[in-house]
Each structure stands twice: as structure tokens, then as C-alpha cells.
Amino acid sequence: MRNLIIPEERHTPKVVLNPESNTFEISGKSFPEDSRQFYKQVLDWLDEFMLTKPKSVNFKFNLFYLSSSSIISIKQILLKLKDVGNGGADVQVLWHFDSDDDDIRKTGEDYLKLTQMNFQFIANEE
Amino acid sequence: MPDTNSVAEKFNSNFKFLTGFYSGANKKLIASHNGELTQDKVSAIASVVENQLELYGVSKGAVKKVFNIVIETLQNILIHGEKDERGVRHSYFVVGKSDNEFTISSGNIVHNPTVDKLRAKLLDIAGHDERALKAKYMQVLSNGEISSKGGAGLGFLTIALKSGNQLNFDIQKINDSVSLFELHSKITG
DSSP states (O other): OOOEEEOOOSSSOEEEEETTTTEEEEEEEEOOSOHHHHHHHHHHHHHHHHTTOOSEEEEEEEEEEEOHHHHHHHHHHHHHHHHHHHTTOEEEEEEEEETTOHHHHHHHHHHHHHHOOEEEEEEEOO | OOOTHHHHHHHHHHHHHHHHHTTSTTEEEEEEEESOOOHHHHHHHHHHHHHHHHHTTOOHHHHHHHHHHHHHHHHHHHHHOOOOTTSOOOEEEEEEEETTEEEEEEEEEEEGGGHHHHHHHHHHHHTOOHHHHHHHHHHHHHHOOOOTTSOOSOHHHHHHHHTTSOEEEEEEEOSSSEEEEEEEEEEEO
């Protein structure tokens, strides 16, 4: 299973999907012009990953800005992760937020409400 | 033959009016842009606004809200701003400070057949209180997909939520083809 590593750029987050080191992470800011195009590679990778029947996935989200279309894309990623879980894996969503950032924390809570997945809320200390 | 100069004239005159407004007492022009917009310009403008607001000692929460509205407004122009008959995608964007209130204004072309739908959408949002807005937001989030244009239908709702529904708009017909859609949102610093 290949890794997917995308470095952080001006409008898009860092993405690290590395099953060998058990690292799954999306961090930084997200406001691409076309969210669908950017996140398609993540969704496609998760489709492939699902076929390897993983046992456990701890997926870290450490985002500090999400544009309105990115918010939909992240939802799609979470639902895909939920499918991975339905296939037998133990999936945990590690939702990081800056301790003084209500917006990102609340977005995580919205996602929890929507997906009913296992969420851990982790405040980043300054 | 549609008079395209009147489109450029209308945009330039509105832009001039808005920027001129902020030369008054207790007012300051924070950022402005007139012309074609690109994704790189979007982040450049957003950075300028963020830095300026921090210089004015605006609270972190308010800076974040303004940044949010700036990105949504600019991306709305990028995704939905139309071209005139000469293929020019006119648009403008102005952020100004008036005492401790920040107003984010934008103008872009919309094709006349789409005006009624756009007006209805914004009037619908204006008619919702905060709780109803949040409910609508959750509904779109739950059902939402990303369109082929790259938008998700959450842009105006996001601006409305961040600004406490301090969202005003105006649609002015320019000629038989196009209208000017102007959007204003306010944040108290």
C-alpha cells in the first residue's frame, strides 16, 4: 500500500497517510479553490486502504482554518473513515484544536454529531 | 449591441464610492481590490487584512471571523463571479474600518436569469434567526456535496453565521445581460 504525503502549501493542508508508521494526519489550513479536486486524492487513497483490511486507525486532524467547501470535504473523509471502521477496523478521530479556538472545536463537535464516530478532542496548548 | 463600457464604468464607480467612503473621519481603508481575482490574490488579500487587524489590536476572535468572511467572500467571487460580454470577470473587494466596526464589501457580475434565485436565497437567510441559521447550516453540511464549480452552498450561510447575520446585499441591473451583485457584511472589532 503506497503512502500519500502532501506537503503544506499556501491554501492546502499537510497530508500524511502512512500505514507502515501508523501515521494518519491532516494539518494546517484548508481553503483550496477547488476542494473536490484537492481532496479526491485522499478519498481515493482511503478506498484503496480499505481493501487492505486495516486493524486500527488513529486519524489526527489538526486544522486551524477550514473554508466552507473544505468543511464538506472533511465530512466526506470522515464518512469514508467510518466505512473503514464498518469494515472491521478500530477507528479513532483525534480532533485537535487550539485551546483558544472555539470555531475549530465546534466544527469537530458538529462532525461528531453528524457521524457518530469515536472522537477524542485534544486542545493544543500554546 | 450591449454597451460593455457601462459594465466597467459601473464597477469602477461603485469601487470608487466605497473606497472614498473610508477616507472620512474615524474611518480607515484596510484593503481593496478591483479587477480580476485569482486564488493567489485571495490569500494575499486575506493576509493583508489579518495583519492590519492585528496592528489595530482587534481581538483574536474578531480577526478570525473577519478572515473567515474575507475568504468566503473572495472565493464566492472566484467561483460564482461571471464574465461580461467581452469575457471580463469584473469584481471588486473592499474592507474598511468605521470606528470599531469592520465592513467587508464585494461586487461581482451575475447573469440576469440567475438574479431571482440569488435574491430569494439571500432573503431566506436574512429571515432566519441564529438558531435557525445554525440548523440550516447543519442540514447543508449533512447533505452537502461539492459542485463541479467547487462550491458547496455553505458560503453565504457561513458569512451570515460569522457576522451574526449582519449581511446586506444589493443587485443592480446594468444591461440586458448582466447585473452587479454587491455584498456587505459587518463585524464589530
